[in-house]
Amino acid sequence: MMRGMGNMGNMMKQMKKMEKQLAEEQKVMESKDFTGVSPDELVKTTFSGKRVMKALTIDPKAIDPDDPDMLSDLVLAAVNDALQQIDAEGQQTLGKYTNNLPGM
Template sequence: MKMDKIIKQAQRMQAQMALAQEELQNTVLEGTAGGGAVKVTANGHGEVLSVVIDKEAVNPDDVEMLEDLVLGAIKEATSKARALSEQKMSALTGGMGGFPGLM
């Protein structure tokens, strides 16, 4: 009897994790840099979905600045995604440390 209960609990947790993964896939997060001159959107898994660069940020004489802005916006968007993912998984695992390799 006890094993049946454990199996059902594991199946319930698996369904909840699948739902959380789907929610992360459908969540859009934004990172910006340069006062919004560069905007990057990513999903909750940290996959970059789009990069938008304001034409005013494009200076052929200072490509390094634009590269830094793009990198900064990507880092912000993916950092938000990582934090959201950790929050969702922690809520499911009850702070048990998660499951390596799941993300």
């Protein structure tokens, strides 16, 4: 009966170690910058790993007063590109911890 308690203690130690590693990797990821670009690189945006927009650059060629929808589309493309990069990095970096946990 005591033998099972030792295994439980080891499992708890491993879980704590994993939690610490996960927190450290998450902190590293959140400190990174992710730059998204639109087609033709007319719009660029930079997000932190915490999904906070830090910069938005619009090439003057993207500003057509007769076609404001084009500029909106370019901004959306750049923003979505950066957010997709954050998601991919998160899945690659943090997924190794969460993919094998029940209920995740």
